[in-house]
Amino acid sequence: MNIFSVKPKIYFDKGSIEYLNTIRNKRVCIVTDPFILKSGAVDNIVNIFKANEVKYEIFSEIKPDPSIETVAAGVNKMRTFKPDVIIALGGGSSIDATKSIILFTIKILNSNGDKYNRPLFIAIPTTSGTGSEVTSFSVITMGTTKFPLVDEEMVPDIAIIDADFVKTVPPQITADTAMDVLTHAIEAYVSKNSSDYTDALAEKTVKLVFGYLLRAYKDGNDMVAREKLHNASCMAGMAFTNANLGINHSIAHTVGGNFHIPHGRANSIVLPYVIKYNAELQGQRETEAARKYADLSRILGLPCSSTEEGVISIICAIKVLMRETNIPSNLKEANVNKNELFSKLESMVDAALKDNCTKTNPRIPSKEDIVSLIKEIYED
Numbered sequence: 001m002n003i004f005s006v007k008p009k010i011y012f013d014k015g016s017i018e019y020l021n022t023i024r025n026k027r028v029c030i031v032t033d034p035f036i037l038k039s040g041a042v043d044n045i046v047n048i049f050k051a052n053e054v055k056y057e058i059f060s061e062i063k064p065d066p067s068i069e070t071v072a073a074g075v076n077k078m079r080t081f082k083p084d085v086i087i088a089l090g091g092g093s094s095i096d097a098t099k100s101i102i103l104f105t106i107k108i109l110n111s112n113g114d115k116y117n118r119p120l121f122i123a124i125p126t127t128s129g130t131g132s133e134v135t136s137f138s139v140i141t142m143g144t145t146k147f148p149l150v151d152e153e154m155v156p157d158i159a160i161i162d163a164d165f166v167k168t169v170p171p172q173i174t175a176d177t178a179m180d181v182l183t184h185a186i187e188a189y190v191s192k193n194s195s196d197y198t199d200a201l202a203e204k205t206v207k208l209v210f211g212y213l214l215r216a217y218k219d220g221n222d223m224v225a226r227e228k229l230h231n232a233s234c235m236a237g238m239a240f241t242n243a244n245l246g247i248n249h250s251i252a253h254t255v256g257g258n259f260h261i262p263h264g265r266a267n268s269i270v271l272p273y274v275i276k277y278n279a280e281l282q283g284q285r286e287t288e289a290a291r292k293y294a295d296l297s298r299i300l301g302l303p304c305s306s307t308e309e310g311v312i313s314i315i316c317a318i319k320v321l322m323r324e325t326n327i328p329s330n331l332k333e334a335n336v337n338k339n340e341l342f343s344k345l346e347s348m349v350d351a352a353l354k355d356n357c358t359k360t361n362p363r364i365p366s367k368e369d370i371v372s373l374i375k376e377i378y379e380d
């Protein structure tokens with residue numbers, strides 16, 4: 001048995017923020033980070049509420065990699081303000097933090113016997129990357145450890161995919177986050193939990209990233225490219241919240257966390273190596289994963305006269321995209337210190353094997369597999 005869930009209602013295209021005009025006579029809490037507050041992006045929302053005399057408050061204490069403390073402060077805000085509507089405005093951190101704030105507020109208030117209705121949850125992403133606006137995942141940090149929470153209660157009710165909110169994202173962040181989108185799609189596509197439903201979303205996402213990333217990278221004002229990447233991010237989120245991910249994310253989580261490499265860039269560096277590992281081209285028989293990677297090459301119109309050629313083509317295409325967008329091709333190029341990497345290797349391998357994403361990888365990795373993969377990703 002497999003399951004595909006389609007929860008949030010998605011408002012997309014230019015001007016979809018106008019949806020907020022339908023909110024009247026409610027108490028609204030806007031959750032965001034100090035940077036977004038300063039950028040003026042909040043004004044677009046606040047102006048709508050002012051015009052409609054909607055009572056709102058702004059909680060702008062979200063920091064990158066949101067901590068338990070941030071979530072606790074947010075829960076406190078919920079308990080005192082008691083909003084009917086909660087809007088998460090920002091990248092993955094703001095949306096993830098809001099999910100946990102809602103979850104803990106409901107759990108704490110209900111366990112205290114208070115009657116507290118879950119507020120309407122609206123997510124407005126300001127990067128095209130995590131797809132958090134449609135997923136049931138939230139990553140919270142305690143000390144140096146990241147805890148992924150998964151709960152259906154955390155899926156937003158409404159996602160607003162308005163490219164106006166991403167038009168000022170700088171080129172390198174545009175590239176890093178789009179490569180995260182590509183990784184979500186490819187991992188969902190070969191995941192053990194993939195299905196016809198998630199495959200359709202993954203295939204379209206891969207086409208959109210290859211079709212529009214370079215355009216958005218070279219000209220941030222190319223609003224067609226921005227819109228396509230914003231939709232791709234959301235579609236990849238729908239694919240992986242249902243199909244889950246794989247060891248690409250497991251390795252990127254630990255490498256990124258230990259060496260402060262942005263999430264999307266870490267995923268991108270790992271991607272060609274994990275495709276090669278999962279495809280097992282040297283094996284006795286053709287694997288299902290290899291066939292699916294080759295399908296992606298076919299969809300993109302890349303050379304694909306055999307499964308093997310298709311797998312090699314998609315790896316080459318990803319490497320070209322990385323080169324064109326200035327993403328390092330291995331950990332050495334990303335300035336990771338070799339001695340430090342090797343001294344942390346054991347704990348990193350443990351973390352990768354325990355990571356939730358590993359369960360749905362098409363090939364079950366041994367400890368030795370991850371060790372040699374990380375060594376290869378350092379310097380091939």
Ligand SMILES: [Zn+2]
Binds near residue numbers: 130249263
């Ligand atoms: Zn990701």
